[in-house]
Amino acid sequence: MAGQGLPLHVATLLTGLLECLGFAGVLFGWPSLVFVFKNEDYFKELCGQDAGPIGNATGQADCKAQDERFSLIFTLGSFMNNFMTFPTGYIFDRFKTTVARLIAIFFYTTATLIIAFTSAGSAVLLFLAMPMLTIGGILFLITNLQIGNLFGQHRSTIITLYNGAFDSSSAVFLIIKLLYEKGISLKASFIFLSVCSTWHVARTFLLMPRGHIPYPLPPNYSYGLCSGNGTMKKEKETAEHENGELQSKEVLSAKEETPGKGQKQEPRSFWSYALSRRFAWHLVWLSVIQLWHYLFIGTLNSLLTNMAGGDVARVSTYTNAFAFTQFGVLCAPWNGLLMDRLKQKYQKEARKTGSSTLAVALCSTVPSLALTSLLCLGFALCASVPVLPLQYLTFILQVISRSFLYGSNAAFLTIAFPSEHFGKLFGLVMALSAVVSLLQFPIFTLIKGPLQNDPFYVNVMFMLAILLTFVHPFLVYRECRTWKETPSAIA
Numbered sequence: 001m002a003g004q005g006l007p008l009h010v011a012t013l014l015t016g017l018l019e020c021l022g023f024a025g026v027l028f029g030w031p032s033l034v035f036v037f038k039n040e041d042y043f044k045e046l047c048g049q050d051a052g053p054i055g056n057a058t059g060q061a062d063c064k065a066q067d068e069r070f071s072l073i074f075t076l077g078s079f080m081n082n083f084m085t086f087p088t089g090y091i092f093d094r095f096k097t098t099v100a101r102l103i104a105i106f107f108y109t110t111a112t113l114i115i116a117f118t119s120a121g122s123a124v125l126l127f128l129a130m131p132m133l134t135i136g137g138i139l140f141l142i143t144n145l146q147i148g149n150l151f152g153q154h155r156s157t158i159i160t161l162y163n164g165a166f167d168s169s170s171a172v173f174l175i176i177k178l179l180y181e182k183g184i185s186l187k188a189s190f191i192f193l194s195v196c197s198t199w200h201v202a203r204t205f206l207l208m209p210r211g212h213i214p215y216p217l218p219p220n221y222s223y224g225l226c227s228g229n230g231t232m233k234k235e236k237e238t239a240e241h242e243n244g245e246l247q248s249k250e251v252l253s254a255k256e257e258t259p260g261k262g263q264k265q266e267p268r269s270f271w272s273y274a275l276s277r278r279f280a281w282h283l284v285w286l287s288v289i290q291l292w293h294y295l296f297i298g299t300l301n302s303l304l305t306n307m308a309g310g311d312v313a314r315v316s317t318y319t320n321a322f323a324f325t326q327f328g329v330l331c332a333p334w335n336g337l338l339m340d341r342l343k344q345k346y347q348k349e350a351r352k353t354g355s356s357t358l359a360v361a362l363c364s365t366v367p368s369l370a371l372t373s374l375l376c377l378g379f380a381l382c383a384s385v386p387v388l389p390l391q392y393l394t395f396i397l398q399v400i401s402r403s404f405l406y407g408s409n410a411a412f413l414t415i416a417f418p419s420e421h422f423g424k425l426f427g428l429v430m431a432l433s434a435v436v437s438l439l440q441f442p443i444f445t446l447i448k449g450p451l452q453n454d455p456f457y458v459n460v461m462f463m464l465a466i467l468l469t470f471v472h473p474f475l476v477y478r479e480c481r482t483w484k485e486t487p488s489a490i491a
Helices: 003-026 026-039 064-083 083-118 120-168 170-179 186-195 197-206 228-248 270-274 277-298 300-307 313-326 332-351 357-383 388-414 419-437 442-448 456-468 470-487
Strands: none
Touching: 003 120, 003 197, 026 064, 026 120, 026 170, 026 277, 026 300, 026 313, 064 083, 064 120, 064 277, 064 300, 064 419, 064 442, 083 120, 083 186, 083 197, 083 419, 120 332, 120 357, 120 388, 120 419, 170 186, 186 197, 270 419, 277 300, 277 357, 277 388, 277 419, 277 442, 277 456, 277 470, 300 313, 300 388, 313 388, 332 357, 357 388, 357 456, 357 470, 388 419, 442 456
16 A cells, blocks of 8 residues: 555545635635625615715725625525535435535536626526535535545544635635736636536546545555446445444444443444534534634625725725635644644553543544634634724634634544544534524624624624633543543443
8 A cells, every 4th residue: 555555645635635725615715705796796786875985985885785695695605505514414425425526516516607607787696606606615525524534643634634725715716806806807717617627527536436435444445546447346345344443443432432341332323422412512612613703704894894994905905815814724734733643642641541542532622622712712802803903813813713613623523423423413513503603694784783883792792602612622621531530431
């Protein structure tokens, strides 16, 4: 494997990073695209007499109805980005990699073509295109996360690296905005993205498995170009091997950790994990932090317009600055490295003390979960201060926090629950958090209406909610400490 397999593994890793970096999470670059849409007069007819005094002399008026329409599109897109991970996770688990990726390519290509051929008169089509774009993107991410299984003890690092790349793809919309300012039309940019689907198809059949990449990786495992004519047979054997391995090796779940006295423990069902306290608090942790991120991104253009007094040049400058900071791919691996290093440290201690390996793995997630909450709290504090230059720091804290958020989420689910349920649990937690994310539109309406563009009280409520997320790492820490001291308590 070292001679032939490693180059293929590296090619799969790098092309997967490029795919996530260039295509998967473009929704998070929404503020850049809104700037272009406003210049193209999308939903301009809604303004009428509603356009406020801010910005009338500088180009982009503070139009409440137009801002609400863009906020609603982003709310719908971000909702679908999360909610559809449950059915898409099921598709990935049930129909394997190739089918999932072909569905992703269909949604992504259709969405980019719709956006390419929309205009101010057909702007309502964005309500269809953006959800399709996000569904395709999340499927790209899900099918690429398994690549971490190829790299053994660096698995968490690779998973967080891919999540960082997913976040960083928001820079694609910045590039489209900069090209637009240089005279390249929106239509040309999105047609180019559509043509790139041929590369996605080629990668699907040449560099990805037909089924799943197992963990732990069996001897002589091959896929893609190296699997030859026996692809399906080889992967069926791999799947059988994987099922056996999952019962006996380093798959971190309670069913593997409890030996019982002279008897085998019955395998636990998917719903037993989905209804557990561990999963419930993880859902709270993810939902609160994610809602704050979505609200910030979805309302950023309106926020900057108000802070800049409607000066379109300053709004453009700060929008570009926000997009330039969105390279979470540089931040996310540090989270994975932290988890991998801590896991190795705790494993050494476990060998000496005979502690549970599940406790070891869970302990390695605690600093990451707590640090993510702390970063989000700092981000919320800075965003609450209506000083425009301070927003540079807000942007930096936002991207670091978001990179840690999704990296920690994926890594925690792979560590705390059985891998045979990963696709469904990942989809379920994202789907349920998507329901919570729908609150961003009524909150935006509250700020624009009764609060008269003053988000102070909303920000205070969010900071209190973010403090609540520290309960999750505390409970995980207490749980793993209990298991270290009394392994028989594992259930």
